[in-house]
Amino acid sequence: MIALEKLYDRIIQRTNINLRELKFDVSPQIEGLIPLRQLTKFYAFYGISPNHPIDFQFRHSNLSGSYFLGKCKVTNSLLYKSDIRGDELKKEGDSFRFGNFIIPINGDESMDIQNSLLVKTLVHNFSHDPETPDIFYIRDTVSLHFANIHGSPSRGCFLEPFSTVDLTTMKDCVIGAYSYVQAGEISRLNIKPGTVWVRVPDNFNFMYQFPSEQLKEYIQFNKGENPKGLFMDFVNARKGDFQRVFETVNKEQTVVVPDSASLDRYAVTKSENHINENVLVSQRAFLQNVWLGKGANAQENSIIINSRLERYNVTAHGAKIIEADLGEKVFVGFNSFLRGQPNEKSNSRLTVGKGSIIMPHTIIDIDEQLKIPDDTLVWGLIRNKKELEQNSVSITEFEKVDSGYSKGDMVFEGNGANFVAAFRDRINHILEANGAFFDGKKNRGHAQKNQNMSFNTIQPYPEGDLEGLYPTIIIQP
Numbered sequence: 001m002i003a004l005e006k007l008y009d010r011i012i013q014r015t016n017i018n019l020r021e022l023k024f025d026v027s028p029q030i031e032g033l034i035p036l037r038q039l040t041k042f043y044a045f046y047g048i049s050p051n052h053p054i055d056f057q058f059r060h061s062n063l064s065g066s067y068f069l070g071k072c073k074v075t076n077s078l079l080y081k082s083d084i085r086g087d088e089l090k091k092e093g094d095s096f097r098f099g100n101f102i103i104p105i106n107g108d109e110s111m112d113i114q115n116s117l118l119v120k121t122l123v124h125n126f127s128h129d130p131e132t133p134d135i136f137y138i139r140d141t142v143s144l145h146f147a148n149i150h151g152s153p154s155r156g157c158f159l160e161p162f163s164t165v166d167l168t169t170m171k172d173c174v175i176g177a178y179s180y181v182q183a184g185e186i187s188r189l190n191i192k193p194g195t196v197w198v199r200v201p202d203n204f205n206f207m208y209q210f211p212s213e214q215l216k217e218y219i220q221f222n223k224g225e226n227p228k229g230l231f232m233d234f235v236n237a238r239k240g241d242f243q244r245v246f247e248t249v250n251k252e253q254t255v256v257v258p259d260s261a262s263l264d265r266y267a268v269t270k271s272e273n274h275i276n277e278n279v280l281v282s283q284r285a286f287l288q289n290v291w292l293g294k295g296a297n298a299q300e301n302s303i304i305i306n307s308r309l310e311r312y313n314v315t316a317h318g319a320k321i322i323e324a325d326l327g328e329k330v331f332v333g334f335n336s337f338l339r340g341q342p343n344e345k346s347n348s349r350l351t352v353g354k355g356s357i358i359m360p361h362t363i364i365d366i367d368e369q370l371k372i373p374d375d376t377l378v379w380g381l382i383r384n385k386k387e388l389e390q391n392s393v394s395i396t397e398f399e400k401v402d403s404g405y406s407k408g409d410m411v412f413e414g415n416g417a418n419f420v421a422a423f424r425d426r427i428n429h430i431l432e433a434n435g436a437f438f439d440g441k442k443n444r445g446h447a448q449k450n451q452n453m454s455f456n457t458i459q460p461y462p463e464g465d466l467e468g469l470y471p472t473i474i475i476q477p
Contacts, residue, residue, distance in 0.1 A: 004468040018156020051449035056475040071110035098130040125151035161227040204414030280447040295436030324350040333360030
């Protein structure tokens, strides 16, 4: 345990050095948040399949309850129940486009985590840093509960609970609770909780700020305290279901899964669920009485309850959908929360029309029936029809914007058509990568490649000065 304590202190100091210009001290933020004794209780596990490169290197680290897939190095770090998913890393011979540059990839890309503390954090996708296209690095960074680091290299940063950084390079930044940032390269910024920021320089800039007092009902994070609010209560209410999944060695699957679909061994399924062709259900997803149409997906940490999703729906990492019916090709962004009510409660279900885009970090939480029209762009906090009007716009109308647009607390600058096209391209890429368009021979994706995977566990030293640390382990073909 002595070595574990020294490693914890080292990580805090390395992060604080990077954040000194922001005058931000990580130590009081996380003091007592994760008792080090807790890090000794769980095994780590990694997936092996013929469809994913294998190169795991773990040195002087704790990997408590974390999952690894693809090429990954972890050095001098503490990972607690995090998902490190490298199934879309760039391959040797690929090229990476950045602006007018086309950068050749001379070796297989790998994820490289150093001097970092990641708590229940999802790490996924490939580096979008043009200076290191073959290394997806996370260094001197502390990231807390249910944050997402998606294609976003990070150095010297602190991510509060339920935050997301997406396709962004970060240096010396603080990202507030439930903030979403997709903004190219950012440096020395302290992002307020509840900020939703999507920017492509010289093209468009989308900004929304959640009302702080209303956001606290859903998530708030105070120094030295565990995160609290409706989001944490909702997730914690299902912890027992996941514990049973992870404690069972041979899990009997009660859901019929087509040959072209994939239901992860570490997903939770309850009640009656229907899975169609080309569906992907990822690890730590939760399904209860759900109908998933062809090519739909439920990504890591997503929770779907009593809902029907038509074909080609995307439920992004951490999104939650309860008592809702979604039309064809609806996109529900990172950590969004969509909650209707059962029909017996005054027929208060939520309906989302086909082709709609629910922006990342959107909250729709209703007590009355609400129908979102087809092809609608939705953002912010919505609890009734009036707030839907304030926080949505027809995609057709938005595509006509050529300079600026504002509505409620949302401000947009730039070209609306380019903004919509970027999202449409992103959605199609996700569907393609997940195997939604597989025809039996071509267009294989994660739904097909993840079917034949074995899982292996590794454990730390059980006692002594090294208690909680994992021995140096190198796993290669």
